[in-house]
Amino acid sequence: AQKITQTQPGMFVQEKEAVTLDCTYDTSDQSYGLFWYKQPSSGEMIFLIYQGSYDEQNATEGRYSLNFQKARKSANLVISASQLGDSAMYFCAMREGGGNYQLIWGAGTKLIIKP
């Protein structure tokens, strides 16, 4: 079974609208971390936001917030007031506990912001 599922292969959003990118995960660990990365067409991977499984508050970083619903095993990324520069691939990733540093990656969502 997939450990990280991103169900939206692609999305078109009007500039200045809010965007929600879906991510669900599957793990039996109690301790884990969830990440979102942005990959523009240039190819670099840009870290956006992190949520730990024990964090009670949803993580926020500027225009990015992570809607963490533990019971549903979802970790959706919300981008407020989208900009043209937000057009990119977005990847959700998870690191499970037990000292394992490996990130498990979703398939990604291609976001295109329309002017």
Added chain:
Amino acid sequence: SAVISQKPSRDICQRGTSLTIQCQVDSQVTMMFWYRQQPGQSLTLIATANQGSEATYESGFVIDKFPISRPNLTFSTLTVSNMSPEDSSIYLCSVETGGSYEQYFGPGTRLTVT
């Protein structure tokens, strides 16, 4: 955070040749990772490189094909050996900095094998 550079940024190579990719970090880090991203795909971990020990390879990746060096805490190299067109990918190194869980990535090396 960490600032990571990679060389080369891109290359076009002939099949059967080898390419060594360098990854330099601006601070000392224990763990460095090498990933491959094939066209239109997500990232796949090749190996974890710790200073002072042999790299740990993931299933499907072998040392003879992807030898890795980690001579110190700020530098690593990945060699893609005996290349074929199937090796055409973006190769990325990443590090995990002490005290945080984030992994930071280099800008990537875009490799095309003809």
